[in-house]
Amino acid sequence: MANAEFTDKVKIVIKAGDGGDGMNSFKAFKGKPACGPDGGDGGKGGDVYFVGDKDMTDLFSFRFTSKFFAEDGERGGSNKCFGRGGKDTFIKVPLGTLVRDVETGRLICDVFEDGETVLVAKGGNGGKGNVRFTTARRHAPNFAQKGEKVKPHEIILEMKVIADVGLVGFPNVGKSTLLSKISAAKPKIANYHFTTLSPNLGVVRYYEKSFVAADIPGLIEGAAQGAGLGHDFLRHIERTRMLCHVVDISGCEGRDPIEDFQKINAELKEYSEVLAGLPQVVVCNKCDVFGAEDNLKAFKKKYGRKYKILPITAVTGEGTRELIEKLLEVLDTLPPVEPIRPEEEFTYAGEGDLNFEIFQDEDGVYVVVGGLVDMLCRNVVLSNPDSMQYFQKVLRLRGVIKELSKMGCKEGDTVSIGDVEFDFVL
Numbered sequence: 001m002a003n004a005e006f007t008d009k010v011k012i013v014i015k016a017g018d019g020g021d022g023m024n025s026f027k028a029f030k031g032k033p034a035c036g037p038d039g040g041d042g043g044k045g046g047d048v049y050f051v052g053d054k055d056m057t058d059l060f061s062f063r064f065t066s067k068f069f070a071e072d073g074e075r076g077g078s079n080k081c082f083g084r085g086g087k088d089t090f091i092k093v094p095l096g097t098l099v100r101d102v103e104t105g106r107l108i109c110d111v112f113e114d115g116e117t118v119l120v121a122k123g124g125n126g127g128k129g130n131v132r133f134t135t136a137r138r139h140a141p142n143f144a145q146k147g148e149k150v151k152p153h154e155i156i157l158e159m160k161v162i163a164d165v166g167l168v169g170f171p172n173v174g175k176s177t178l179l180s181k182i183s184a185a186k187p188k189i190a191n192y193h194f195t196t197l198s199p200n201l202g203v204v205r206y207y208e209k210s211f212v213a214a215d216i217p218g219l220i221e222g223a224a225q226g227a228g229l230g231h232d233f234l235r236h237i238e239r240t241r242m243l244c245h246v247v248d249i250s251g252c253e254g255r256d257p258i259e260d261f262q263k264i265n266a267e268l269k270e271y272s273e274v275l276a277g278l279p280q281v282v283v284c285n286k287c288d289v290f291g292a293e294d295n296l297k298a299f300k301k302k303y304g305r306k307y308k309i310l311p312i313t314a315v316t317g318e319g320t321r322e323l324i325e326k327l328l329e330v331l332d333t334l335p336p337v338e339p340i341r342p343e344e345e346f347t348y349a350g351e352g353d354l355n356f357e358i359f360q361d362e363d364g365v366y367v368v369v370g371g372l373v374d375m376l377c378r379n380v381v382l383s384n385p386d387s388m389q390y391f392q393k394v395l396r397l398r399g400v401i402k403e404l405s406k407m408g409c410k411e412g413d414t415v416s417i418g419d420v421e422f423d424f425v426l
């Protein structure tokens, strides 16, 4: 977030939809009210997804809309009508957007490909209507389950461009000019420092091959500690496969190309060893300017053995063909850019909603319903003694036993939980 025009990090709030409540109703015929239960289930809440969109270049739009709530499920209806499911919400983000949970800092996903759709928050389940609580014995359950509630979550979106080659160098050395020559990108070019304020991406095509180059704002001394504009932008080249280090070999601004080169490398190193360790091709630009030749000689003498050095004149395009060939040659030896995988797959879901409600049916049986019961039904195998022990422990811990006592449930009374019926024991 280095300037007003470019937004590459934002905080937003997402929330999946709550499940709709189950309906508690009875069929009614003329003159014959309450003939039988007919309340339908509530609808599932909508999910929240992130979708990679190649046409988005930054996160600017999130400055205006920062809350994304999927629709709640509808309440179930009479006549066994199911409530409609809530509409899902799809949030478009630029490719290379890292999604993080604010509270834990945990990485949820890296939206990497165009059209890639990642589920991040699951809608709550709909509650069951009273029909579903009918059993052979219980004909008129006069209760229904509430829909599952899900929480909102604060999320950080952070954009990290996906590119093969990162162009680095001092301001005004001609990085943007170079990008405009080798790709169809049209970055702003001008004779002053920090013309480029946000990363520009360009696709470089060469016969049947292609790669993506990223031009970032010029780095200056101290950028790694946050001085100048460079700092925020270094992370945009963190996931590039190699660097193209552009040096103004003319020294036309009164600087020494060798010193410039060293300073930038020191910046990279300070920021991250990974960046400093990327393969580097050195481009000596502005070879057309008087004095460049001598500087180039000195530069080659010092670094010629360690680096591949390519003299170019970006304004005319001279030397750029050889440069592209060299970059392709190096890229061929490198693994492709990979998405950053979270340590564990992760989706927000309403599992925290372990509520319960207790009703008494027409026979006086205490019926426990709710998210807690659904969870238990999924996890408990009744024929297994360990599992049964767990079942009882959860009932105690969650306060079900206490609530039953409060409602007047005595030893020997029947309690029904999911498919299980048992005699109440304190």
Ligand SMILES: Nc1nc2c(ncn2[C@@H]2O[C@H](COP(=O)(O)OP(=O)(O)OP(=O)(O)O)[C@@H](O)[C@H]2O)c(=O)[nH]1
Pocket: 170, 171, 172, 173, 174, 175, 176, 177, 178, 188, 189, 190, 191, 192, 193, 194, 195, 196, 197, 216, 217, 218, 219, 285, 286, 287, 288, 289, 312, 313, 314, 315, 316
């Ligand atoms: N003589 C000469 N001038 C060049 C050459 N390449 C770029 N320039 C000029 O250098 C100036 C800076 O060019 P940019 O491409 O904007 O430089 P940059 O590195 O992107 O600069 P920042 O975005 O500010 O970091 C412009 O006036 C260009 O016309 C070259 O090969 N020869």
Ligand SMILES: [Mg+2]
Pocket: 175, 176, 177, 187, 188, 189, 195, 196, 215, 216, 217, 218
């Ligand atoms: Mg530029």
